[in-house]
Amino acid sequence: MSQIAESLKILFESHRVIFWHDEKAELLDSFKELVLPGVECIQVNNNEFYIKHRVVKQVPGGKFLIYRSGPRPALVNNWLLDLELAHYEFHTNQEATFLQELGLEYDFKDLVSEHIEFFKSKDRRQKLKGLLGKEDTYKDIRYKMLAVVFNTPTISLPAFIQAHASAFSDGTDRLDRDLTRYNLETFYWQQIADTYKYFNSSPKIYDFLLEVFANVFSLTTSSGLTRDANLLLSLWKDSIAYQEAFQNLSGKIATGLNIQALLDDASLEDVLDDDLYRIVDYKIIHELINLVESESISNERASQVIKSRENKYWHKDFRDFYSAIAHAIEVISLTRKYSSNTFSDLEDVAKLYSQTLFLVDFHYRKFIWHYRNKNQDKALELLFEKVEKVYSNDWLLPLNNKWQALIDAREEWPHVPLLSQSRFYKDHVEPVLNKGQRVFVIVSDALRYECGYEYLQKVNAENRYEGELHHMLTGLPSYTQLGMASLLPHQSLSIIAGSDKVSVDGVPCQGIQGRQKVLATLETRKATAIQADEFMKMNSSTEGRDFVKQYELIYIFHNQIDKTGDDKTTEDNVFEAVERELSFLMDVIKRIANMNGTNMLVTTDHGFLYQHTTLDESDFASLKVEGDVWKENRRFIIGNNLTGTTKVKRFSAQALNLSGDFEVLLPKSISRHRVMGAGSRFVHGGASLQEVVIPLIKITKKRQDTTKQVGIDVIQQTNKITTNILSVSFLQTELVTDSILPRSIRAGLYAEGEPISDQFTFNFDIQEGSERQREVKHRFQLSSKASGKYKNQSVKLVLEEPIDGSSKWRPYKEYTYTLNISFSSDFDDF
Numbered sequence: 001m002s003q004i005a006e007s008l009k010i011l012f013e014s015h016r017v018i019f020w021h022d023e024k025a026e027l028l029d030s031f032k033e034l035v036l037p038g039v040e041c042i043q044v045n046n047n048e049f050y051i052k053h054r055v056v057k058q059v060p061g062g063k064f065l066i067y068r069s070g071p072r073p074a075l076v077n078n079w080l081l082d083l084e085l086a087h088y089e090f091h092t093n094q095e096a097t098f099l100q101e102l103g104l105e106y107d108f109k110d111l112v113s114e115h116i117e118f119f120k121s122k123d124r125r126q127k128l129k130g131l132l133g134k135e136d137t138y139k140d141i142r143y144k145m146l147a148v149v150f151n152t153p154t155i156s157l158p159a160f161i162q163a164h165a166s167a168f169s170d171g172t173d174r175l176d177r178d179l180t181r182y183n184l185e186t187f188y189w190q191q192i193a194d195t196y197k198y199f200n201s202s203p204k205i206y207d208f209l210l211e212v213f214a215n216v217f218s219l220t221t222s223s224g225l226t227r228d229a230n231l232l233l234s235l236w237k238d239s240i241a242y243q244e245a246f247q248n249l250s251g252k253i254a255t256g257l258n259i260q261a262l263l264d265d266a267s268l269e270d271v272l273d274d275d276l277y278r279i280v281d282y283k284i285i286h287e288l289i290n291l292v293e294s295e296s297i298s299n300e301r302a303s304q305v306i307k308s309r310e311n312k313y314w315h316k317d318f319r320d321f322y323s324a325i326a327h328a329i330e331v332i333s334l335t336r337k338y339s340s341n342t343f344s345d346l347e348d349v350a351k352l353y354s355q356t357l358f359l360v361d362f363h364y365r366k367f368i369w370h371y372r373n374k375n376q377d378k379a380l381e382l383l384f385e386k387v388e389k390v391y392s393n394d395w396l397l398p399l400n401n402k403w404q405a406l407i408d409a410r411e412e413w414p415h416v417p418l419l420s421q422s423r424f425y426k427d428h429v430e431p432v433l434n435k436g437q438r439v440f441v442i443v444s445d446a447l448r449y450e451c452g453y454e455y456l457q458k459v460n461a462e463n464r465y466e467g468e469l470h471h472m473l474t475g476l477p478s479y480t481q482l483g484m485a486s487l488l489p490h491q492s493l494s495i496i497a498g499s500d501k502v503s504v505d506g507v508p509c510q511g512i513q514g515r516q517k518v519l520a521t522l523e524t525r526k527a528t529a530i531q532a533d534e535f536m537k538m539n540s541s542t543e544g545r546d547f548v549k550q551y552e553l554i555y556i557f558h559n560q561i562d563k564t565g566d567d568k569t570t571e572d573n574v575f576e577a578v579e580r581e582l583s584f585l586m587d588v589i590k591r592i593a594n595m596n597g598t599n600m601l602v603t604t605d606h607g608f609l610y611q612h613t614t615l616d617e618s619d620f621a622s623l624k625v626e627g628d629v630w631k632e633n634r635r636f637i638i639g640n641n642l643t644g645t646t647k648v649k650r651f652s653a654q655a656l657n658l659s660g661d662f663e664v665l666l667p668k669s670i671s672r673h674r675v676m677g678a679g680s681r682f683v684h685g686g687a688s689l690q691e692v693v694i695p696l697i698k699i700t701k702k703r704q705d706t707t708k709q710v711g712i713d714v715i716q717q718t719n720k721i722t723t724n725i726l727s728v729s730f731l732q733t734e735l736v737t738d739s740i741l742p743r744s745i746r747a748g749l750y751a752e753g754e755p756i757s758d759q760f761t762f763n764f765d766i767q768e769g770s771e772r773q774r775e776v777k778h779r780f781q782l783s784s785k786a787s788g789k790y791k792n793q794s795v796k797l798v799l800e801e802p803i804d805g806s807s808k809w810r811p812y813k814e815y816t817y818t819l820n821i822s823f824s825s826d827f828d829d830f
Contacts, residue, residue: 011100025069095116111138117181128144131148168205197224211224281309334363452694482502528550560577571610599699627642729777744801
């Protein structure tokens with residue numbers, strides 16, 4: 001099909017009658033060869049009356065192509081003038097051909113001529129055609145041409161600038177050359193001048209961006225651009241496609257404007273709200289670390305500063321820094337708060353540790369984890385040294401010295417209902433079995449109490465799972481063989497002579513096979529033991545359910561934390577192992593639920609002590625042990641007729657509620673016994689609070705929802721916007737709890753779907769305080785279109801929430817406002 005036929009075919013989709021005037025009859029043969037199905041082709045040849053009668057009367061619904069050659073008749077002599085005016089005229093010059101292909105009126109011929117190089121490409125014409133609308137003006141069409149040139153998903157000046165900046169960042173000037181080639185350069189830069197008040201006789205994208213960044217940053221002198229510059233950067237930072245360009249150019253511009261020199265003389269408060277440059281976060285982190293290390297900033301103020309950075313652009317790159325600082329603050333402040341506590345009763349102290357004191361160990365672990373996530377960055381070194389000093393010297397040692405004094409005053413280790421680990425089966429498992437319910441016991445080696453606390457938060461944040469955290473006291477020594485045995489059903493426990501192996505009612509219980517043998521002795525219960533890795537290999541709906549149906553009681557064992565910590569070459573990775581284990585344990589309970597399990601108990605054999613810094617000589621005790629040593633460890637010695645210095649606590653087997661004739665020596669407080677080849681930073685087996693207070697998490701799978709997110713409202717005192725700044729108060733409607741979860745929102749003002757303000761992002765996770773303390777305010781800066789294009793129109797404040805597992809957002813709530821900005825607000829920039 002010829003190009004003429006193709007163009008006519010498209011035109012007849014929207015026109016019934018088309019006139020074709022070919023003054024020199026150059027295309028008469030082409031007209032005669034035309035075959036257009038459903039179209040009657042008529043040549044004008046002194047037959048005007050016939051044509052009019054045919055078109056209007058005989059076939060009023062038919063399609064006609066009316067071809068005329070020769071000079072165009074004068075208007076008074078043109079008998080077909082009324083039809084020509086009522087219908088469409090087909091043109092065959094290059095510009096007209098392009099216009100017809102695009103479905104544009106011939107009135108736009110000058111526009112095509114002006115930008116003829118743009119229209120010579122069929123690919124560009126096709127892309128442009130997909131963007132055109134019936135009511136488009138010259139400006140609209142040129143904007144859409146720019147969208148084709150810049151290849152942007154949206155037709156907006158900010159999008160064009162972002163694409164232009166991205167090309168500049170990549171080191172290519174292709175877009176600059178295209179703008180010149182297609183004669184769009186003047187139009188493009190005029191739009192920037194009109195919108196941002198950027199004037200330059202030789203405009204360049206980098207020069208423009210320098211002015212934009214200088215205009216917005218708090219420490220640089222305003223370059224005189226309009227407030228739309230703020231919106232431009234806000235939109236750019238939220239753009240997924242041009243993130244890399246923003247980051248690269250931000251660094252380049254920071255160097256160009258010598259931002260570091262400005263920051264050297266700035267205070268923390270001067271830059272707290274800025275997030276244009278990565279170096280701003282370095283400044284804030286540096287200041288925070290110094291203030292926290294010197295303990296010259298309150299816990300509350302430091303937390304406010306860290307929270308204020310949470311919604312800033314670079315936070316994702318500095319999350320571990322801010323989190324490390326936040327946990328360091330807690331280690332220091334909690335140590336200062338609780339270090340002066342006096343203790344009088346061993347059971348009461350264990351309870352107090354499970355309620356509050358454990359938090360110091362929790363925050364220490366999280367601090368070290370974030371510190372290591374940043375490869376122990378030198379920026380955190382000062383804070384690391386502070387935390388280590390406070391944790392080791394002001395917390396671990398004094399706390400356990402006071403705890404040790406209570407132990408020294410007793411001859412026997414407690415054996416108390418609901419508290420002692422050795423009563424676990426009798427107190428916590430058997431009552432559930434007696435109700436006819438199946439029980440899953442998940443034993444995670446070395447899951448110390450504070451790890452159980454974090455695990456509980458994960459469980460309760462998972463919909464339809466409900467958990468309760470209890471504490472137990474391990475037996476002594478607090479090592480794996482005894483701890484695992486204590487969790488099994490038994491009448492008596494004993495350490496096998498000459499070793500550290502344990503027997504349950506005379507049955508050795510080493511490894512999974514030994515535990516299976518012990519469980520097989522239950523006369524009225526069908527019980528078994530399995531390694532967690534083997535359990536997780538089972539298909540939930542087939543072999544897994546068949547396996548579960550056979551038993552009333554299933555013990556599931558896993559060893560990740562202890563395995564990592566007990567190896568001298570990997571002990572410094574133990575906190576990473578904790579993070580992996582907590583995630584793994586979540587997978588385990590979900591797999592159990594998929595096998596129709598509803599009652600789960602998660603616990604451990606023992607806790608542990610860990611200090612990240614290499615220990616001093618003073619941390620090792622000279623025990624001078626004498627007697628028949630069966631087993632010695634950093635934290636315990638087992639044997640017969642044992643004696644030692646005053647730096648150990650001696651227990652007989654009977655004092656520990658164990659059968660047999662042997663003794664146990666435990667280095668006091670947090671001291672270590674020197675043992676060849678063993679690690680010294682991660683230890684267990686002793687009687688410190690961190691080793692012997694262990695978690696018991698009781699988990700139930702529910703049929704109903706157990707979680708929801710907090711609600712977010714806007715306190716809308718008026719629905720009118722009268723200035724270029726709109727102050728909005730967001731209210732978190734309730735406190736965050738175990739079952740009421742945080743909610744992140746992104747908010748911005750939109751007119752007809754177009755953003756007309758900066759965007760505000762915030763994670764509402766407030767856990768305490770009054771309703772007023774749950775208010776969060778933000779001042780939205782409106783673009784010039786708010787007082788121009790959209791003046792006196794309704795606009796929407798749109799709140800969005802993130803879609804899990806994606807980078808997209810979905811609507812949450814909307815609030816309607818009316819723009820009623822006076823002309824005087826146009827001078828806000830002056």
